[in-house]
Amino acid sequence: MIVADGLSKSFGDNVAVDNLSFEIHPGQVTGFLGPNGAGKSTTMRMIMGLDHPKSGTVTVNGRPYHSLPWPLREVGALLEASAIHPGRSAYNHLLTMAQTNAIPKARVNEVLELVGLSHVARRRVGKFSLGMGQRLGIAVALLGDPGVMLFDEPVNGLDPEGIRWVRNLLRSFAAEGRTVFVSSHLMSEMALTADHLLVIGKGKLIADTPVADFIAQSSRQFVRVRTPDPLSLTRSIERAGGTVIEESDGALAVTGLEAAEIGDIAASQQVALHELSLQSASLEEAFMEITGSSVEFRAETGAETGAR
Amino acid sequence: MTPASSPVDRVPPGHYGFLGALKSEWTKLRSLRSTALSIATMFVLTIGIGALVSAARASRYANHGFKSGFDPTRVSLTGLLFGQLAIGVLGVLVITAEHSTGTIRSTLSAIPRRPVVLAAKVVTLGFVALVVSEAVCFVAFFVGQAIIAASAPHATLSTPGALRSIVGGGLYLTVLALLALGLGTLIRHTAGAITAFVGILLILPLILQSLPSSYIAAIGKYLPANIGIAMMSPSTLPDSFSAWTGFALLSAYAAVALLVGGWTMVKRDA
Numbered sequence: 001m002i003v004a005d006g007l008s009k010s011f012g013d014n015v016a017v018d019n020l021s022f023e024i025h026p027g028q029v030t031g032f033l034g035p036n037g038a039g040k041s042t043t044m045r046m047i048m049g050l051d052h053p054k055s056g057t058v059t060v061n062g063r064p065y066h067s068l069p070w071p072l073r074e075v076g077a078l079l080e081a082s083a084i085h086p087g088r089s090a091y092n093h094l095l096t097m098a099q100t101n102a103i104p105k106a107r108v109n110e111v112l113e114l115v116g117l118s119h120v121a122r123r124r125v126g127k128f129s130l131g132m133g134q135r136l137g138i139a140v141a142l143l144g145d146p147g148v149m150l151f152d153e154p155v156n157g158l159d160p161e162g163i164r165w166v167r168n169l170l171r172s173f174a175a176e177g178r179t180v181f182v183s184s185h186l187m188s189e190m191a192l193t194a195d196h197l198l199v200i201g202k203g204k205l206i207a208d209t210p211v212a213d214f215i216a217q218s219s220r221q222f223v224r225v226r227t228p229d230p231l232s233l234t235r236s237i238e239r240a241g242g243t244v245i246e247e248s249d250g251a252l253a254v255t256g257l258e259a260a261e262i263g264d265i266a267a268s269q270q271v272a273l274h275e276l277s278l279q280s281a282s283l284e285e286a287f288m289e290i291t292g293s294s295v296e297f298r299a300e301t302g303a304e305t306g307a308r
Numbered sequence: 309m310t311p312a313s314s315p316v317d318r319v320p321p322g323h324y325g326f327l328g329a330l331k332s333e334w335t336k337l338r339s340l341r342s343t344a345l346s347i348a349t350m351f352v353l354t355i356g357i358g359a360l361v362s363a364a365r366a367s368r369y370a371n372h373g374f375k376s377g378f379d380p381t382r383v384s385l386t387g388l389l390f391g392q393l394a395i396g397v398l399g400v401l402v403i404t405a406e407h408s409t410g411t412i413r414s415t416l417s418a419i420p421r422r423p424v425v426l427a428a429k430v431v432t433l434g435f436v437a438l439v440v441s442e443a444v445c446f447v448a449f450f451v452g453q454a455i456i457a458a459s460a461p462h463a464t465l466s467t468p469g470a471l472r473s474i475v476g477g478g479l480y481l482t483v484l485a486l487l488a489l490g491l492g493t494l495i496r497h498t499a500g501a502i503t504a505f506v507g508i509l510l511i512l513p514l515i516l517q518s519l520p521s522s523y524i525a526a527i528g529k530y531l532p533a534n535i536g537i538a539m540m541s542p543s544t545l546p547d548s549f550s551a552w553t554g555f556a557l558l559s560a561y562a563a564v565a566l567l568v569g570g571w572t573m574v575k576r577d578a
């Protein structure tokens with residue numbers, strides 16, 4: 001359980017996190033979604049007590065991070081930037097961490113096994129590939145077998161197989177009853193991994209909602225219609241309460257009416273239809289729209305209905 | 309909530325603390341090549357230059373009659389003035405390498421109370437620096453005396469002031485390592501902290517030389533480099549603190565650097 005209350009942080013004049021309040025519950029994957037620079041990493045560092053908030057508080061299991069009796073046994077974190085000395089071996093890095101929280105050496109070998117790095121445990125971390133580095137970061141997070149886990153962009157730089165591995169791992173942690181908080185700037189990734197979403201843009205909370213609801217609310221569906229007589233059909237559709245936007249290739253993007261209704265109107269007007277199809281804006285578009293970061297994108301596709 | 313098979317399940321009573329931090333710092337120090345490298349550099353510089361200077365001074369003593377002011381103990385320890393740079397690098401890196409590599413975030417996620425981390429670094433570095441510094445001073449002394457003995461009067465451990473100079477030289481290096489750690493904690497950047505360290509030891513004396521001589525006499529003895537010379541000299545030098553007063557003063561410098569560094573460590577973002 002992580003609880004933030006009015007969390008804010010500025011770097012100079014730049015407001016990175018702006019009055020964030022949220023609760024992150026155990027037993028589910030909570031996605032932390034926002035475009036680059038939205039303040040996700042800063043928020044995670046504040047949860048860990050690494051960055052000091054300008055105002056507000058954040059607690060883990062009811063305590064500020066710095067007063068957890070055995071931090072690594074309660075919270076495991078994979079931070080965005082590497083936090084490992086490249087000159088040290090994977091085993092030694094894990095050992096330095098384990099020793100601080102009285103975690104037995106056997107557990108170091110156990111987590112190395114878990115992430116599949118046993119065979120390179122004695123190799124210097126600087127020689128690791130990006131994927132191996134991420135695996136080591138996950139081993140660090142698992143070290144204290146914590147009930148709360150933070151992952152900042154864990155799939156960055158991973159190949160599709162690695163991405164699937166991380167996704168399944170996060171889902172299994174949540175299924176075990178742990179609190180799993182994972183950030184990403186990719187809506188598509190969150191749609192596959194998360195149960196619940198916190199969406200932020202420019203440091204502000206935009207949505208705190210189950211993933212399914214977010215997708216339903218934010219998806220823009222429209223009906224694409226092609227006809228040799230767009231002018232008269234547009235008039236009829238608008239009379240029936242629909243909204244029409246002409247796409248660049250002459251097709252009509254219609255919102256406010258079902259496909260069947262449009263078909264009926266066309267039939268009653270005796271207008272030929274060459275296409276009548278239901279389109280949904282992709283998740284990525286929905287997310288861009290909600291975080292307001294892609295004005296150009298909307299103009300380009302013409303799928304925007306101007307409803308917002 | 310967590311799998312029952314895990315050895316981590318048995319959460320010990322109490323909370324994390326200094327002992328675990330010490331173990332971790334010891335593992336950190338011994339698991340990096342830079343540690344062995346800077347210690348090896350310190351040995352080579354201190355003993356090698358000590359041997360060269362010993363040979364040169366002893367030969368001038370024998371062949372050219374440069375007898376006044378010849379102190380075999382002092383001569384054999386001359387290499388310390390070079391070895392001190394290597395131990396400064398070691399002290400700086402103990403903290404700046406954590407910042408440059410991001411390791412500090414791992415460290416503070418495990419030990420969120422930052423003064424505990426710094427204190428563990430002070431004890432670990434202090435211990436390692438003390439052992440290697442005393443070792444290097446004794447070796448430099450014996451190597452130097454073996455060379456000097458061939459052509460000039462040499463010192464033994466029972467020569468008045470000799471033992472105190474050797475031990476003093478080792479303590480000087482040890483405190484310098486801690487001063488370097490304090491500078492590193494304050495400055496965070498490796499190059500910046502090493503520059504500050506070198507500036508204090510080598511540049512400050514040069515600046516002082518450009519001042520009127522009355523200032524040199526009054527201020528000179530406060531400089532860490534001059535305190536070092538006092539600490540490794542068998543007799544008390546003119547315009548200089550005694551070895552032990554100098555040691556106390558230098559320790560105070562290191563303590564101030566560590567306290568200010570520690571304060572900024574607590575206040576700043578990691």
Ligand SMILES: Nc1ncnc2c1ncn2[C@@H]1O[C@H](COP(=O)(O)OP(=O)(O)O)[C@@H](O)[C@H]1O
Binds near residue numbers: 014039041
């Ligand atoms: N250490 C820092 N110093 C100055 N500005 C920072 C620092 N860390 C983050 N920022 C700024 O804060 C904002 C949020 O950054 P960040 O938390 O990294 O976003 P995200 O992780 O969502 O991409 C950005 O504008 C970024 O430039």
Ligand SMILES: [Mg+2]
Binds near residue numbers: 042
């Ligand atoms: Mg980030």
